Amino acid sequence: MSVLTLTIDEHPVSAKPDETLLDIAHQNDIDIPTLCHLDGLIDVGACRLCLVEIEGSPKLMPACTTRPQEGMVVRTNTDRLKKYRKMIIELLASEGNHQCAVCVVNNHCELQNLAYAVGLVYVRFPYLYPKKTLDATQESYIIDRDRCVLCTRCVRVCSEVEGAHVWDVAGRGISCEIVADMNQMWGDSDACTSCGKCVMVCPTGALIKKGANVAEMEKETDFLKYIVTARQKQEWVGEYLKEH
Amino acid sequence: MSNTITIEPVSRIEGHAKITIHLDSKNSVKTARFHVNEFRGFEKFCEGRLMWEMPGITSRICGICPASHLIASAKAGDEILAIAIPETAENLRRILTLAQWIQSHALSFFHLSSPDFLLGFDSDPAKRNVFGLMEDHRDLVRRGIRLRKFGQEVIEILGGRRIHTPWAVAGGVREPLDTGNRDSMLGWIPEAKETTRIALTLFKEVLDKYQQDIVSFGSFRSLFVGLVSDKGDLEYYHGSLRVMDGLGNVIADKLDARRYFDYFAERAESWSFLKFPYYKKLGFQRGAYRVGPLARVNICDQISTPLAEAERVQFKEMTGEAGAQNNSFYYHYARLIELLFAVEEMERLLNDPVTLGRTTRSKALINRSEGVGAAEAPRGILFHHYTVDENGVLQKVNLLIATAQNNSAMNRTVTQIATQFIDDAKLTEGILNRIEAGIRCFDPCLSCSTHALGAMPLHVQLVSEEGIILDEVKR
Numbered sequence: 155m156s157v158l159t160l161t162i163d164e165h166p167v168s169a170k171p172d173e174t175l176l177d178i179a180h181q182n183d184i185d186i187p188t189l190c191h192l193d194g195l196i197d198v199g200a201c202r203l204c205l206v207e208i209e210g211s212p213k214l215m216p217a218c219t220t221r222p223q224e225g226m227v228v229r230t231n232t233d234r235l236k237k238y239r240k241m242i243i244e245l246l247a248s249e250g251n252h253q254c255a256v257c258v259v260n261n262h263c264e265l266q267n268l269a270y271a272v273g274l275v276y277v278r279f280p281y282l283y284p285k286k287t288l289d290a291t292q293e294s295y296i297i298d299r300d301r302c303v304l305c306t307r308c309v310r311v312c313s314e315v316e317g318a319h320v321w322d323v324a325g326r327g328i329s330c331e332i333v334a335d336m337n338q339m340w341g342d343s344d345a346c347t348s349c350g351k352c353v354m355v356c357p358t359g360a361l362i363k364k365g366a367n368v369a370e371m372e373k374e375t376d377f378l379k380y381i382v383t384a385r386q387k388q389e390w391v392g393e394y395l396k397e398h
Numbered sequence: 399m400s401n402t403i404t405i406e407p408v409s410r411i412e413g414h415a416k417i418t419i420h421l422d423s424k425n426s427v428k429t430a431r432f433h434v435n436e437f438r439g440f441e442k443f444c445e446g447r448l449m450w451e452m453p454g455i456t457s458r459i460c461g462i463c464p465a466s467h468l469i470a471s472a473k474a475g476d477e478i479l480a481i482a483i484p485e486t487a488e489n490l491r492r493i494l495t496l497a498q499w500i501q502s503h504a505l506s507f508f509h510l511s512s513p514d515f516l517l518g519f520d521s522d523p524a525k526r527n528v529f530g531l532m533e534d535h536r537d538l539v540r541r542g543i544r545l546r547k548f549g550q551e552v553i554e555i556l557g558g559r560r561i562h563t564p565w566a567v568a569g570g571v572r573e574p575l576d577t578g579n580r581d582s583m584l585g586w587i588p589e590a591k592e593t594t595r596i597a598l599t600l601f602k603e604v605l606d607k608y609q610q611d612i613v614s615f616g617s618f619r620s621l622f623v624g625l626v627s628d629k630g631d632l633e634y635y636h637g638s639l640r641v642m643d644g645l646g647n648v649i650a651d652k653l654d655a656r657r658y659f660d661y662f663a664e665r666a667e668s669w670s671f672l673k674f675p676y677y678k679k680l681g682f683q684r685g686a687y688r689v690g691p692l693a694r695v696n697i698c699d700q701i702s703t704p705l706a707e708a709e710r711v712q713f714k715e716m717t718g719e720a721g722a723q724n725n726s727f728y729y730h731y732a733r734l735i736e737l738l739f740a741v742e743e744m745e746r747l748l749n750d751p752v753t754l755g756r757t758t759r760s761k762a763l764i765n766r767s768e769g770v771g772a773a774e775a776p777r778g779i780l781f782h783h784y785t786v787d788e789n790g791v792l793q794k795v796n797l798l799i800a801t802a803q804n805n806s807a808m809n810r811t812v813t814q815i816a817t818q819f820i821d822d823a824k825l826t827e828g829i830l831n832r833i834e835a836g837i838r839c840f841d842p843c844l845s846c847s848t849h850a851l852g853a854m855p856l857h858v859q860l861v862s863e864e865g866i867i868l869d870e871v872k873r
Contacts, residue, residue: 255562256455288446290789296448341789364790365761368454368564370572 160226175217175228176204186230187239187268190305191218192355194378196314201305203239203268206230214238240272248279249328251286251300257359260369264357265303286331291341294364295353299331302360308332308352315381320346332360351377416857417833418669419816423863425823430813432805432837434672441795449478449764449790454564456782456797460843461561462505465498465553466775468566469635470782473771475568477656478786480765486755487570492635493583493747494556494566495773496740499634500590501549502776503691503737506841507597508542511730514835515604519611520828538600541593545737548586552744555579570759577754584748590741591705598709598734605731614818615836616726616811619644621677621687622696623662623803625655625774630699632706632739634774641677641687642697646721650679655772658781658798675803686806689778690840691732696722701735703742709735726811726839733841764790775800777841801842811836825860825869833858 158169162184169178174197179186189201199216206217209227217230229235246252246265254260286299306323309332313319320343324333334340353361354373362371384390416433440459447455453471457464469491476483483491509528516535517526524530532539550560556575557563565572605612621644625637639653639661653661664673665682676685687693696717701707713731717723723732747753764786771782778800785794815836819829860869 256451256458258451288448288791290448290791296789298448364763365450367450367567367572370564370567 158222158224158226160222160224160228162228163230169222171221173222175206175215175220175222178222179217179228179230184230186217187271188218189264189268189303189357190307192307192311192375192378194315194382195307195310195355198306198310201242201303203242205235205238207232207235236272240274243269243272243274244277244279246303247274247277248281249284250303251283252358256368257301258362258366258368258371259359259373262369262372263359282328284328289334289340290364291339292343292346292348292364293341294348295340295350296362296364297332297334297340298360298362300360301358302332303358304330304332305357306332307355307357308361311351311355311378315378316347316349316351318345318347318349321352354378416859417812418859418861419812419820420861421823421863421868425862427813427817427820428863430809430816431669432809432812433670441797444795445792447792449475449769449784449786449792450568452782452784452792452795453566453568454562457562457564459797459799462843463498463502463775463777464562465494465557466773466780467782468563469495469498470771470773470775470780472566472568472571473773474769474782474784475771477769477771478764478766478784478790479568479760479762481569481760481762483570483760484755484757485752486574487758487760488635489747489750489753490556490571490575490758491566493575493744493753494553494571495634496744496747497549497552497556499549499736499740499776500744501546501553502841503733503740504542504546504549506776506838507730507733507737508539508545510841511835511838512538512542514831514838515608515730516600519831519835523827523831526831538596541589541596545590545593548590551586552583555583567759569761572759574756574758575754580748580754584745587741587745587748591738594734594738594741595705598738601731601734605727608727611832612725612727614814615832616807616814616839617724618810618814619724620807620810621649621680621685622693622722623677623687623689624694624697624779625772626651626698627702632694632698632701632710632736639772639779640697642693642722644720644722644724646696646717648697655779655781656770658770658772659783659796662798664798664802670805672802672805674805675798676806686810687803688726688807688840689800689803690729690776691736692723692726692729693778694774695732695735701739703739703746705742706735706739709738726807726836729839729841764788777801777843778803799843801840804840804842808837808840808842811839820860823860823862823868825858825871830858830871 158171160167162179165182167178167182176186187203189203191197197218199219202216204217205214207229208215254266288298290296309321312321320334321332323330324337325331334343335345355375419430420428422428444455453468456471457468459467513526513528513531516531528539554560557565622642625633626640627633627637639655640648641650643649661678662675663678664675666673676682677687695710695713701710713735768785773780780800781798783796784792786792812833815832819832858871859867862868
């Protein structure tokens with residue numbers, strides 16, 4: 155495979171054509187904030203936090219879904235990008251019902267950490283206080299749509315890794331929300347295996363364990379790397395099946 | 399082009415509490431009303447939330463007594479899970495409750511109320527606060543501040559933070575206590591005892607001095623309600639409800655606190671956001687009752703710790719034949735007795751090996767659709783009542799707060815003070831001070847959360863029979 159050379163934030167770097175700009179940046183210790191991205195899941199470029207500037211292009215591009223090109227000049231941390239990232243967090247905050255102080259994942263929340271990272275001290279936009287639903291019908295877990303940022307990590311992990319595809323996105327625009335099966339109560343879903351992967355990959359307190367109290371829940375996403383690596387190496391497949 | 403900055407609503411002004419004094423055609427006081435014009439809405443916006451989150455959410459009701467809400471809420475959660483919590487968890491919750499009493503009672507006595515009676519009701523209002531007090535009583539103030547610090551530190555050691563810790567949960571508490579932290583709590587006990595005893599001695603001297611003043615400080619017969627243990631001891635965590643009348647007769651005993659709604663009802667008045675609870679059996683007028691330190695010390699047969707019991711006996715002697723102390727000024731006295739009890743009782747619990755146990759949490763899913771948690775908060779008995787669906791989602795929330803239960807009594811106190819001191823349809827500084835001090839006897843939550851410097855943003859109106867405002871004072 156050919157190797158490409160490009161520049162990220164004035165650093166000359168090399169990359170393979172099938173990598174993303176986000177992969178390349180991380181390999182070179184260049185930090186780009188992300189929210190919908192998670193190692194092990196297919197990127198969809200939903201949250202727009204990883205937008206980068208590419209010289210010669212008038213558009214900003216999401217680093218998680220953009221492939222490198224020879225001679226590309228990429229900037230990841232300009233004033234314009236910082237402004238937009240902060241605005242994205244503000245918009246996420248204003249269009250959900252995020253009450254950190256009494257949230258189950260307070261102090262362990264990716265959205266909260268991002269808000270700290272971009273220096274968010276207040277939100278310029280009016281809060282919409284949307285009427286969202288909470289579904290506690292599943293035996294072990296709860297979905298509280300008040301805290302959902304529509305990153306679709308749950309949709310992807312359930313479909314791509316667990317293979318159950320319980321979760322999907324319904325509605326359009328501001329009315330989008332995550333639904334179970336064909337918009338049923340979670341507890342009624344026959345497809346759900348209660349594996350809890352969606353809960354663990356959720357970056358906020360939207361998907362939580364039943365019985366968790368304020369600030370008590372920490373998400374653990376490492377399991378995903380093990381599963382995905384094992385699958386790539388076919389570690390669970392018998393020798394006979396590998397050969398045939 | 400000009401810029402306009404609008405600040406709306408303006409907070410921390412007279413909006414917190416308003417008093418109207420209504421006069422009759424001869425300009426004598428007919429009635430006085432203590433209006434609370436803050437609206438919080440916790441009962442409504444908690445609907446649809448999860449039962450497990452409630453200790454964390456409801457502790458945010460108050461910045462002074464969050465631990466009491468935490469405990470009442472966790473107890474309501476225990477009921478919904480239908481489980482018994484580990485004995486270590488109960489001891490730890492008890493210690494937290496006592497720490498809450500200590501920090502809140504110390505705040506009420508040393509920071510908020512003592513400037514009134516140590517400097518005098520007619521002293522310069524600019525100096526009548528904890529800073530003014532420091533000039534003359536430096537050691538006492540320092541001790542008071544340290545006593546409150548002790549309570550706060552115990553809460554911090556247990557819960558990880560001083561205010562709004564979500565440490566108690568349905569089923570127990572999150573973390574056990576280790577020996578090192580236990581020892582550091584025990585280290586405070588001698589000083590805390592000493593401070594409380596100094597305050598008690600001082601207060602008893604003051605009591606003699608102000609006998610003239612305090613006759614109108616909410617001195618009337620009412621019911622008293624609170625928890626007592628099976629043996630009739632002063633109780634703060636479990637136990638059952640006792641109702642005593644103003645003559646000292648126990649008119650109801652061993653009532654299950656979880657069935658409080660069978661015994662007490664609330665009435666709303668259009669002029670205040672604070673409701674008026676009453677004892678159902680006697681109706682709205684006769685069923686008005688007082689809760690908190692005065693009620694607790696009145697209703698109990700004894701206190702289980704020796705020093706506090708000795709003080710209670712003295713307190714009872716002062717009460718004389720009446721059987722129950724009906725003067726609300728004695729709330730301060732009862733509060734100090736409770737402080738002493740809290741320190742002694744905490745020492746006992748800290749020395750109990752069970753307290754250092756490692757099992758602190760029982761787990762279960764939803765087993766009941768309804769749960770009531772009752773606990774004695776510093777200001778009186780507190781009830782949290784939740785109704786949930788089969789998944790633990792709240793359908794109904796009712797919170798009966800101590801300050802609300804003293805509402806009728808506070809109104810009567812203001813009326814009484816106004817009647818004694820207003821005679822020419824004029825409000826003076828002295829009257830305002832006495833009204834404030836009268837309300838402070840009850841240590842209502844609305845004053846302590848915002849007015850730690852002693853300058854209660856009070857708004858008093860004198861209203862004629864025709865509804866015309868004759869005089870008005872704002873602070």
